[in-house]
Amino acid sequence: MRAVVRDRYGPPEVMRLEDVAVPSPRAGQVLVRVVATSVNLSDWEGLQGSPAYARFGGLFRPSRKILGSDIAGVVAGVGPGVTRFGVGDAVYGDILSMTGGFAEYAVAPERALALKPAALSFVQASTLPQSGAIAVQAVARASPGRRMLINGAGGGTGAFALQLAAAAGIHVTGVDNAAKLDFMRSLGANRVIDYRVEDYTRTGPYDLIIDLVARRSVFAYRRALAPGGTYLIVGGTMRALLRVVTIGALIGALTGRHLSVLAVKQSPEQFGQLAGCCADGSVRIHIDRVFGLDQVPEALSYVGTGQALGKVVVLIDPAADSS
Numbered sequence: 001m002r003a004v005v006r007d008r009y010g011p012p013e014v015m016r017l018e019d020v021a022v023p024s025p026r027a028g029q030v031l032v033r034v035v036a037t038s039v040n041l042s043d044w045e046g047l048q049g050s051p052a053y054a055r056f057g058g059l060f061r062p063s064r065k066i067l068g069s070d071i072a073g074v075v076a077g078v079g080p081g082v083t084r085f086g087v088g089d090a091v092y093g094d095i096l097s098m099t100g101g102f103a104e105y106a107v108a109p110e111r112a113l114a115l116k117p118a119a120l121s122f123v124q125a126s127t128l129p130q131s132g133a134i135a136v137q138a139v140a141r142a143s144p145g146r147r148m149l150i151n152g153a154g155g156g157t158g159a160f161a162l163q164l165a166a167a168a169g170i171h172v173t174g175v176d177n178a179a180k181l182d183f184m185r186s187l188g189a190n191r192v193i194d195y196r197v198e199d200y201t202r203t204g205p206y207d208l209i210i211d212l213v214a215r216r217s218v219f220a221y222r223r224a225l226a227p228g229g230t231y232l233i234v235g236g237t238m239r240a241l242l243r244v245v246t247i248g249a250l251i252g253a254l255t256g257r258h259l260s261v262l263a264v265k266q267s268p269e270q271f272g273q274l275a276g277c278c279a280d281g282s283v284r285i286h287i288d289r290v291f292g293l294d295q296v297p298e299a300l301s302y303v304g305t306g307q308a309l310g311k312v313v314v315l316i317d318p319a320a321d322s323s
């Protein structure tokens with residue numbers, strides 16, 4: 001099969017398209033013929049090996065040679081003990097724990113997969129698992145009428161989270177670069193901030209801050225929170241993460257705020273409800289660009305350098321997709 005492989009951490013140039021063996025599903029695993037795989041910032045982080053948590057499973061050399069975690073495709077085989085899926089089923093899911101989606105076939109844990117809603121194409125379904133699970137769990141922490149801010153809201157996760165928050169009657173502020181301000185407004189943001197010209201931590205107070213790209217000090221986050229408010233880091237630098245779980249937790253406790261990590265549960269229950277909203281048209285899937293398998297390095301650069309509005313997808317089998 002064709003797959004995009006890499007042997008070391010580094011820039012997109014370390015990846016190459018190669019012929020490799022089709023993987024075999026083990027117990028509890030499903031072999032998927034991949035039709036489409038969406039790109040997440042976590043792919044870019046896994047490529048670079050930065051932040052340090054992206055080196056999980058390979059400190060000096062990546063143990064996972066093929067990146068790509070948000071897959072949609074057709075079941076081509078099942079390992080022992082698999083009961084929920086059979087050959088020919090259309091499925092989608094997040095295989096972040098194993099990766100391998102930038103290839104014609106990938107193995108997935110059975111528990112990571114769900115049947116693809118018929119109303120969604122493979123390209124559309126591939127955009128949902130990781131971003132959708134984060135967005136659903138982030139917005140669940142706010143309630144109607146409260147002031148929520150999403151930092152990094154113009155990307156894959158933010159595009160879903162803004163729509164869910166607006167639909168729930170939450171007053172939502174989106175922060176991203178200038179090229180994404182109109183996009184965030186179109187998704188329901190009540191207010192938008194260009195992080196290159198305005199410091200959002202001085203624009204509050206907010207009841208809930210969801211940070212997809214944390215880089216600031218815990219004192220700045222604390223300043224932005226209303227009394228009783230919550231700051232949750234989802235992604236960002238290792239330094240920001242360590243500060244939040246140490247000094248941040250302490251400062252929060254002393255000042256009646258809460259600073260912590262949003263540890264996202266990755267499972268079909270988390271992204272399934274968003275898929276329902278996308279299938280009935282109440283949430284829009286915004287796909288900025290679709291690349292081919294031979295263009296994975298460009299696709300990752302496009303997301304990693306912050307150019308993407310919403311989601312980017314790698315279409316591996318165009319003939320099988322109905323979009």
Ligand SMILES: NC(=O)c1ccc[n+]([C@@H]2O[C@H](COP(=O)([O-])OP(=O)(O)OC[C@H]3O[C@@H](n4cnc5c(N)ncnc54)[C@H](OP(=O)(O)O)[C@@H]3O)[C@@H](O)[C@H]2O)c1
Nearest residue numbers: 040041152154155156157176195213234235262263264306
């Ligand atoms: N906690 C968990 O359990 C968990 C699980 C899975 C994934 N994650 C993490 O969740 C995050 C999800 O990100 P995603 O896939 O939605 O990313 P994305 O699509 O790349 O969106 C991130 C956005 O943030 C913007 N940005 C960059 N620097 C910024 C700054 N300083 N201030 C404001 N905005 C900034 C980017 O644009 P520019 O670069 O142009 O500014 C981009 O529009 C990743 O960090 C991933 O590692 C966490």
